[in-house]
Amino acid sequence: MMKANRNNRNQTEYKIFDNCDIFRFVFEPISSNMYMILEDDQALVIDPNISEDAYSIMRNAKISFVTIFLTHEHHDHTSGVNWYREKFESKLFCQRRCAERIAVPKNNRPLLVARIIADKDKSNGRIEAKQFASKNEPYICIADEVFDIEMEYRWNRHLLRFTSTPGHSPGSCCILMDDQFLFTGDSLIKDMPVITRFPEGSRGDYEKYTKPFLSDINDDIWILPGHGDEFQKKMLSDFDDR
Amino acid sequence: MTNLDKYNEAFINAFGVESSQLEELAYQSIAEWDSVGHMGLIAGLEDAFDIMLETDDIVDFSSYEKGKEILKKYSIDGV
Secondary structure, X not given: OOEEEEEOOOOEEEXXXXXXXXXXXXXXXOOEEEEEEEEOOEEEEEOOOOOHHHHHXXXXXXXXXXXEEOOOOOHHHHOOXXXXXXXOEEEEEEEHHHHHHHOOHHHOOOHHXXXXXXXXXXXXXXXXXXXXXXXXXXXXXXXOEEEOOEEEEEEOOEEEEEEEOOOOOOOOEEEEEOOOEEEEEOOOOXXXXXXXXXXXXXXXXXXXXXXXXXXXXXXXXXXXXXEOOOEEHHHOOOHHHO | OOHHHHHHHHHHHHHOOOHHHHHHOEOOOOOOOOHHHHHHHHHHXXXXXXXXXXXXXXXXXXXXXXXXXXXXXXXXXXX
């Protein structure tokens, strides 16, 4: 069973699964998801975005250490990495290609987000894209631990299995937690097909490596994607066409 | 290869268009030049000319012709 409590103003959602509480923080305007789990004085954060709401929750929980996982290297999934690392002792994990990409400032520019804001500006007459661009300088992120194909990691009482899932980007991965939850990043999203047209994206890699992995995922596992709401594979009528 | 050749090639590679279509190309004028396609075009241009465009310029890069103006700011002549 799952219950959800959504606070639209702060784009924060708190979900209570059977045995795990998972927060979701949405980075507008591109609606990318950050997930956070708190246990004792530790936080597990996946695809961090800057959220004062999240920071407040972490401070109230007296968090002393943050473990950060990235599902891939795109700006809308990494933009909060350094913000949390400046505030907490931390460790950053990701796939090797992801680590290589985020270590280069050129790759950490908010280009897609700025482009999307500019599209909105055109229809509403605002100039928010330029303001956004001026506030978001390129940055670098340094991973502490990387993997190539697969990795297992125990975080508190949880077992996490990382699997490289290239296609959307070369450094994409999926993270399976306790055989119950799969954080898919942009490798599988509920309401749209995976995008492989980004620079260094590859439809061939997606078909060869990622689709077979996702095909083997149990239908009952909750999928927590990089954008949009959670779902189970059995809810997708068009999975085979993706 | 001239700078104009490199410039044209970036568009052709990014969008799969013919040379004859280039001068009329603008953002969202074809399905391939959407927000995602824009990222591929910019990556191709940055690699071709070994530059890093400012985010403002990437947002302003609204057409084939406008792009030529923007590249002049980066000392890319002859496009």
